[in-house]
Amino acid sequence: MTKEELEKKAIEYRKKILTYIKQANAGHTGGSLSCIDVLNVLYNDVMNVGPSNIENPNRDRYIQSKGHSVEALFVVLADKGFYPESGLETLCRYKSHFVGHPTRKIPGVEQNTGALGHGLAISSGVALAGKKDKLDYKVYTLLGDGELAEGSNWEAALIAAQYKLDNLVAIVDHNGLQITNRTINVCSTDPLDDKFRAFGWEVIEVDGHDFEKMKEILNSMPLKKGKPSLVIANTIKGKGISFMEDQLTWHHRVPSDEEFQTAMKELDKAEEILNSKTLSV
Amino acid sequence: MNLGQPNLKTFAKTLEKLAKIDSDIMVVTSDSRGSGKLVNFGEEYPEQIVEVGIAEQNLVGMSAGLASTGKKVFAVSPSCFLTARSLEQIKNDICYSDNPVNLIGISAGVSYGSLGSTHHSTHDLAVLRAINNINILVPADNFETEKSIEIAAESEEPFFIRFGKRPMYDLHDSKTKFRLGKGIQIKNGKDLAFVATGETVYPALKAAEKLEKEGISCSVVSMHSIKPFDKELLLEIASSCSAIVTVEEHGIYGGLGELCAAILMEEGINIPFKIVGIPDEYTVTGAQMEIFEHYGISEEGLAETALKIIRLRV
Numbered sequence: 001m002t003k004e005e006l007e008k009k010a011i012e013y014r015k016k017i018l019t020y021i022k023q024a025n026a027g028h029t030g031g032s033l034s035c036i037d038v039l040n041v042l043y044n045d046v047m048n049v050g051p052s053n054i055e056n057p058n059r060d061r062y063i064q065s066k067g068h069s070v071e072a073l074f075v076v077l078a079d080k081g082f083y084p085e086s087g088l089e090t091l092c093r094y095k096s097h098f099v100g101h102p103t104r105k106i107p108g109v110e111q112n113t114g115a116l117g118h119g120l121a122i123s124s125g126v127a128l129a130g131k132k133d134k135l136d137y138k139v140y141t142l143l144g145d146g147e148l149a150e151g152s153n154w155e156a157a158l159i160a161a162q163y164k165l166d167n168l169v170a171i172v173d174h175n176g177l178q179i180t181n182r183t184i185n186v187c188s189t190d191p192l193d194d195k196f197r198a199f200g201w202e203v204i205e206v207d208g209h210d211f212e213k214m215k216e217i218l219n220s221m222p223l224k225k226g227k228p229s230l231v232i233a234n235t236i237k238g239k240g241i242s243f244m245e246d247q248l249t250w251h252h253r254v255p256s257d258e259e260f261q262t263a264m265k266e267l268d269k270a271e272e273i274l275n276s277k278t279l280s281v
Numbered sequence: 282m283n284l285g286q287p288n289l290k291t292f293a294k295t296l297e298k299l300a301k302i303d304s305d306i307m308v309v310t311s312d313s314r315g316s317g318k319l320v321n322f323g324e325e326y327p328e329q330i331v332e333v334g335i336a337e338q339n340l341v342g343m344s345a346g347l348a349s350t351g352k353k354v355f356a357v358s359p360s361c362f363l364t365a366r367s368l369e370q371i372k373n374d375i376c377y378s379d380n381p382v383n384l385i386g387i388s389a390g391v392s393y394g395s396l397g398s399t400h401h402s403t404h405d406l407a408v409l410r411a412i413n414n415i416n417i418l419v420p421a422d423n424f425e426t427e428k429s430i431e432i433a434a435e436s437e438e439p440f441f442i443r444f445g446k447r448p449m450y451d452l453h454d455s456k457t458k459f460r461l462g463k464g465i466q467i468k469n470g471k472d473l474a475f476v477a478t479g480e481t482v483y484p485a486l487k488a489a490e491k492l493e494k495e496g497i498s499c500s501v502v503s504m505h506s507i508k509p510f511d512k513e514l515l516l517e518i519a520s521s522c523s524a525i526v527t528v529e530e531h532g533i534y535g536g537l538g539e540l541c542a543a544i545l546m547e548e549g550i551n552i553p554f555k556i557v558g559i560p561d562e563y564t565v566t567g568a569q570m571e572i573f574e575h576y577g578i579s580e581e582g583l584a585e586t587a588l589k590i591i592r593l594r595v
Contacts, residue, residue, distance in 0.1 A: 057350065104378060111349065112378040115369055121339045122374055125346020128331065133350070152370075155339035162334075 001044045004278055006211040009040050009079070011271045014240045015264060016075045016088075022260050024091040026100060030237040030250035031069040034175040034208070035142060038233050039076045041214040042140055051081050054108060058135045061126055063111045065119020066144035066173060067101040068252075074098060074106065082108035117150025119143065120170060124160045127168040127228075138221060140169045146178030149187040154199070157228075161200025166222035169229045170201075173208065175237035179251045196230045208233030241266055283451045288426040288444035288480075289387055293318035295430040296355060300326045306434065307352045309333060311340040317357040317387050337362045341370035345380040353383075353434055360386025360402035360443045361393070368408060375439045376414040383433040386443035389419075390480065390530030391559065394568040403559045405443060406507055407535025415439045416461060417507040419529075421482035422452045425505050428459035436461075445480050445530075447569065452482060452503060462509035466518075470498030473587050474518045477528035478504045478537045481557075481578050485528045488583035497591065504537060512544055519545055524553035524590050528578060533558040553593040555586055 001009075013036050021027030039062075043049075047060040064073050071091070078085040083106065090096035097105040101114030111122050123141040130137050143153065160168050172192065176183050184190060193203045202223035206213050214233070223229040237251075238244030241263045255263060285291070300306040300322065308314075309331045314323050323330045331347070333340050337358055344356040356363070363386050364371065375382045386405055393400035409417055416438055420426040426444055433440040452467055459465070467482070468489050475485035482503045489499035500522050502514065519525060525545075527538035538556030545554065557577055565575045573579050577586055 111345075112373060115373050117338075118342055118370065118374055121342025121370070122346040122349070124339075125343035125348075126350060127346075128343065129347050129350035129352055132328065132352075152338040152342065155333075155336035156342065159333050159336070159339055159343065 003211045003215070006040055006044060007274055009044060010037055010240070011267050011274065013040060013072070013075050013079070015267050017071045018255065018260060018263055020075070020088045020091050021071055021254055023089060024093070025254050026092045027071045027254065028068040028252045029254065030177065030244060030247070031066065031144065031173065031175070032072040033239045033241065033244065034235040034237045035066070035069050035173040036072040037209045037211065037235070037239070038142060038171055038173065038214065039072050041211060041218055043076050043080055045215050046218045047140065051107070054082070057133070058137050060137050061110050061123070061139045063119045063123045063126070063139065063141045064102055064113055065141050066116065066147055067113035069173070070100060070102050073102055073109070077106065077108040080108065116144065116147040117152040120153050120156035120160070123168055123170070124156050124163070124165060127160070127165040128163055130167050131163070131165065136167070138167045138169060140171065143170055143172050145172055145174045145176065145183050145189065145192070146186065148172070148189045148192070157196065157199045157201065160228040164226045165228045166224070166226055169218070169221050169231065171231045171233050173235055174232050175235045177237045177246065177248055177251070181248065192232055200227060201230045202227040203230045203232065205232045205234060208235035209239055240270070285423040285449050285451045287446045287448050288420055288423060289446045290318050291423040291426040292385065292430055292444065293322060295427045297322050297325060299431070299434050300329050303353065304329065305351060305353045307331065307347060307354050309340055309344045309347065309354060309356045311335055311337050311358045311362070313358050313387065316359065317385070319357065337366040338370050341367040341382070341384070342374050344382045345370070345374035345378060348380040348382045355383045355385055357385040357387060359400065360389035360405050361400050364402055364405040364408060364441070371409070372412050376412050379414065381437050381439050383440040383442065386441060388446050389443035390445060391564065391569050391572045392445035392447065394572060395566055397566065398564050401564060402443070403532040403564070405441070406529070406531050406537070409441050410508055410535060410540070415441055416509065418442045418505055419479035419507055420444055420505050421479055421503045422449045424451065424453045424457065425459060425503065429505065432461055443479070445569065447480065449480065450483050452486065462506050462511055464502045464504040464506065464511040464514045466500060466502050466514065468499060468501040470500045471522055472497045472499060473524045473526065473591055474500035474502065474522040475526050475528055475583065476502045476504055476515065476518065476537070476541055478507065479530055481528040481530050484573065484579050485583055487580035488587060491580055491584045492587055497587070499587070507537060507540065510540060515541055515544055516548060519550050519552060524593070526555045526557060526583065526587055526590065528583060529558045530578065531558050533560055553590040555590050557583065557586055
């Protein structure tokens with residue numbers, strides 16, 4: 001997908017994320033907006049997965065370790081045609097399969113996540129199975145930066161390097177905020193790149209909202225043969241909505257009616273600008 | 282009665298047998314292949330064993346990932362660590378996520394004896410019973426162990442199977458049938474029933490034989506299947522025997538005993554009933570058999586308990 005097409009999708013996805021969070025009156029607004037561009041690139045430009053090959057053992061896998069940003073995932077999977085988008089109208093409602101964290105009851109979701117610090121180990125297992133079966137699929141897992149305080153991540157980081165899982169790509173949604181405070185003020189993992197390098201990983205940093213760069217990097221995995229890859233995606237929590245950006249309060253706040261309208265207007269405006277740019281090209 | 286081998290050894294041999302004909306069988310260990318008697322398995326099937334180091338959370342998480350691709354995974358670790366350190370991975374990555382991993386709790390209960398409470402698992406049945414979507418088996422002898430492993434390997438559901446490392450007496454003959462969710466009645470009597478599980482079935486049987494000499498006839502049941510549970514057999518026993526003693530190598534809370542008590546109470550059955558297990562206290566120091574004797578999980582202790590509760594009958 002071209003950069004322009006991805007940019008268009010990005011606005012569409014943000015509108016949907018906010019719409020469904022507003023409807024459900026629940027959700028992780030800031031984190032979904034920070035990671036959505038990563039998911040956009042993965043599902044629309046990188047991964048070989050879709051409704052037609054979801055049963056294929058050689059499909060690429062995406063496992064969202066930071067499960068709380070589920071709205072981003074549900075919106076993208078609906079867009080990919082895994083299920084009708086109307087299902088999202090039941091998000092978090094009584095008896096809905098659309099729980100507030102990823103569940104395999106929803107087509108396209110690979111693993112149930114939500115408790116933090118689980119995705120990297122599961123992904124390592126899936127990647128190891130790929131090696132054993134001599135299949136060439138890749139496993140992409142999205143980690144939160146706050147989540148990295150969970151020790152289980154580091155157990156998995158060690159073993160992924162031990163087994164030379166170069167079919168494993170971990171992407172950190174490095175938005176620098178967690179529910180309590182800035183991550184550096186809570187349990188800093190800086191310097192994250194050096195830490196993972198010391199654990200035997202190949203590491204690269206990227207602007208997690210720069211489609212061109214992300215396309216280039218995520219389509220060139222592994223970063224190094226014989227090593228798992230870590231992509232530190234520097235993102236902005238609440239990205240795309242001026243009053244939500246880099247604001248602690250938007251971790252799981254639901255916009256009021258007025259805030260929702262303002263946010264949608266901002267996204268309409270962004271769409272107009274994008275359309276005018278496309279036309280002028 | 283023939284003294285067999287440790288259930289642990291039977292487990293390892295059964296896995297070797299299964300791995301020979303099924304390359305999807307995979308063992309995952311946390312520096313526990315020696316403790317799990319899996320050194321030979323590792324040598325015979327190096328492609329089918331995964332070592333994760335001393336990292337039980339990762340053991341279970343990776344096992345879930347492997348199982349999600351169709352591997353028949355046996356995650357092997359001392360039960361004390363497996364079911365405590367990695368409980369959240371068991372709950373979420375295996376049970377909630379429907380990844381059919383077979384969790385093998387080795388040296389379970391108080392098998393590690395004088396190594397102390399850090400190494401005991403007197404909580405494992407209680408915590409796993411409280412989690413949805415897992416079968417729980419506690420085999421009493423080599424036969425039950427072999428069958429448990431075979432059933433788990435063929436199933437598409439998660440399992441927890443726990444046993445110790447001491448040689449076990451063969452409790453069954455060649456005609457015995459082993460089925461998931463069905464206990465095995467080893468002895469028939471009417472005065473009292475011992476409903477036991479795992480390595481406590483043998484002392485229960487010995488106690489029953491001792492009581493028989495005193496004119497008290499006892500039933501003995503091996504309730505290897507904690508989940509699903511054989512409610513039918515328990516009710517049958519409760520209607521044919523005048524009293525019940527449950528026996529387990531587990532804390533008295535949340536295990537076999539409370540499970541039986543809840544069923545009997547819900548069915549309105551009120552007969553003399555006693556739960557024998559490890560009480561809610563700092564466990565006494567000693568070898569496994571010394572701990573058993575200390576808490577009355579022995580021929581003498583169980584016979585004494587039986588006599589006490591039989592006297593409660595009016």
